[in-house]
Amino acid sequence: MAAPMLRLCCPGRRWALACIDGCSRHRRGAPNGCTSSRKRGQSSVAQQPFITAQKPRKGEHEWAAVVGLEIHAQISSKSKLFSGSQVHFAAPPNSLVSFFDASLPGTLPVLNRRCVEAAVMTGLALNCRINKKSLFDRKHYFYADLPAGYQITQQRLPIAVNGSLVYSFCAGKNRSQVINKTARVKQIQLEQDSGKSLHDDLRSQTLIDLNRAGVGLLEVVLEPDMSCGEEAATAVRELQLILQALGTSQANMADYEIQRQINELENGGEILNETRSFDSKLGCTIPMRDKEGKQDYRFMPEPNLPPLLLYDTESLPAGADPQQVIDIDRIREQLPELPSVTREKLVQQYGMLPEHSFTLLNEVGLLEFFQNVMKETRAEPKKVTSWVLNTLLGFLKQQNLAVSESPVTPSALAELLNLLDRKAISSSAAKQVFEELWRNEGKTPAQIVSEKKLELMQDQEALEQLCHAVMEGHPQVVMDVKKGNPRAINKLIGLVRKVTLSRADPTVIKEILEKKLAS
């Protein structure tokens, strides 16, 4: 299975180096390509999905691209999969390495309970069958960041199999059509992560950091059910959200690119069982060294770990020490809310469009922001949704900021929306206030409104007088309106607004004008 991998790494991992692992990390059957740090320091690992082309049927010239994926997610646990050394990020090199991690002779693996639970939770969330008995194997290859010369994984009998990942694809003209798709989960297995190697070409040396060696990974294998790069991306995003909701992995992944040209397939190019890497300089994929295809991992059962046995309420041995056994049913009962359920609740509770619920969940921290605004405002959910998804998110994207970096806090936005809600300001004034808030000069919405004199005119009579004055001053426009020109009224409204220095609500202006015109 030469399906390449998308690594989902952990948060806060800000790498100062531009390129870690370079191109030498090709030793796995599905190697990681170049890694490059993006803005905000999120790690991005550009992997290529394994794209197979189905043979065209007779008479057809169409190739159907089919994408399968292997995803490695680091398990959120205090210690490593088989040893007690801690799991931390940005620790000094080789400071979190136990004797076992360094492969000192005579050391033995001891299974971490939390990692097993994480695997079971993930398996249940993905509708898998949890294997009550699973086995560990050794996968052999030589590489500097793999001290024992083998990785302990689950090749023969993994912990979970035959599940499904449901993800939703927003299609259609306005991306308003929500299509549900399912990718089958072939299996989930527990395995060790390797250390990190840094190549110093200048001094012709390789530096090895074993802090990550032995950290627990969940490998999730998806069948080739996705038919294009975008689908694959969406599926992975959903998996990421699920893992984060479960807390089994931080799964903090930045953008990645999957670009496989169907053109090449159509030109009869050689594909299949080849893993390609993304060359960021060339901006395209290139074939990697072919060694991988010839790699024989000499899988062998791990003799130091007995079979992993899990129980459910029915099969739990009487009087078993709860510390020593894992009950699948109990884990199922305690599963946190999954993203699909959260989205459904949002739609039901706030009447928002499904595609909006997707956006809210897809952006890190946005849902929480939204919920915090909702707590402090009386404005309608639809209004809040619109402001959060359009205005706030728009500003964030423009400056490539994360929600956590927003200069506008939920409280500030709530206050602004309250002003809008009780018609203290117009919506265009509100936009101005928002822009001002974005400058982050420490002023509250109320202060800004006051300083810039953005309050709406509350005096109805004065407004009526102004409308009257404008109508008197522009008889031609009035004529146009009476003639039935639909755009003329807007011109009138515009004139009134100008006179009021935009301190009148256009809707109210329109009402007054229409009343006058009618009379």
Add this chain to the structure above:
Amino acid sequence: MLGRTLREVSAALKQGHITPTELCQKCLSIIKKTKFLNAYITVSEEVALKQAEESEKRYKKGHSLGDLDGIPIAVKDNFSTSGIETTCASNMLRGYVPPYNATVVQKLLDQGALLMGKTNLDEFAMGALGSDTGGSTRNPAAHCGLVGLKPSYGLVSRHGLIPLVNSMDVPGILTRCVDDAAIVLGVLAGHDPKDSTTIQDPVKPFVLPSLTDVSKLCIGIPKEYLTPELSSEVRSLWSKAANLFESEGAKVIEVSLPHTSYSIVCYHVLCTSEVASNMARFDGLEYGHRCDIDVSTEAMYAATRREGFNDVVRGRILSGNFFLLKENYENYFVKAQKVRRLIANDFVTVFNSGVDVLLTPTTLSEAVPYTEFIKEDNRTRSAQDDIFTQAANMAGLPAVSVPMALSNQGLPIGLQFIGRAFCDQELLTIARWFEKQVQFPVIQLQELMDDCSSVFENEKLASVSLKQ
């Protein structure tokens, strides 16, 4: 004093007839005098004397830690010892000083034992005389007139034992009498959280009952073990032992272990496969030998491993990797596992039919002189010498070699008892009865030393005959 049982020495220490320091120094003196035997790779003189000093303090206060307090012990050099070089007799680990103690070493030290040093072995325990895994506790015991015990797999922790074959290795115990072996086993047995293959059930302390009546016992004699290569002396002693049990009222029956003839080949496949895997970590990067080549990582690996391992080790790695190749895995590795299951089942069947213990030879003959020994290659030697011992490793059963008598040449010959899984106590009880019956002569070290001194001067290695 050096020829006594553990209990006797322990009593002497308690009563103050001898101090731990005196005992330690006597031991060190003999080690120095027998240096030409090359039995020790590392002698930890300073460590031992310091431990002796501490033991002495405890005895003076009357706070001895137990039967092992102040007792000199030696540990094979494939057990990890903190701060003391551990080499597995290989170039690959020359200079490697581990930062931790193997669990069994720690347990012995916790009981106050004195660590004299690390003893020699075939590189990575892969010689005919070497595998901890196919009989290398029982074989040397038989050749040297000692008791060699291989406990049940899973009873004693392997944490810190540098592995050869993880699924067969067991720390073995070598002592002068069965009782001593039981004492040491009592200290070592039990669950270790650091070793997931140790059993969880609590282990009761090993107190061997005195067996006087063997009439309720059933002794099994596996017929497949009567091979043509068996020396006539060993065969006759085996027969004599069987008759001994029978004459004392035990039931002695012939049994069959039909898959015996496959066990050598099966063992070879599984052993080399696990070895290939276990040796993968020796790459010169983290510890141990590293070559001087730094052209590339791959070149460094190749040179390091060529320099670090001898032919035997390299040969086994290559064989093992061959068996583990995708195209060979089913036909070799999996097949061998199936055969292993059959071999293990042979024993289950026999024990289920009412047999309590099996009685077999330990070795084909007495110890062979060096010049003859080196005529055969390692593989042939292993195949020959492990023939009686390695099935017990494959099946995970407890087995003990007990010295019976001296050969015509004056060299020791021992016989082996194989017991049911986790019935180590019963096994040792029977072994102790047997030991009492045969009264094997205790080696007289002082006479030996006198005999040796002339040899020492001439710096020749020769077989040494003992006087009865």
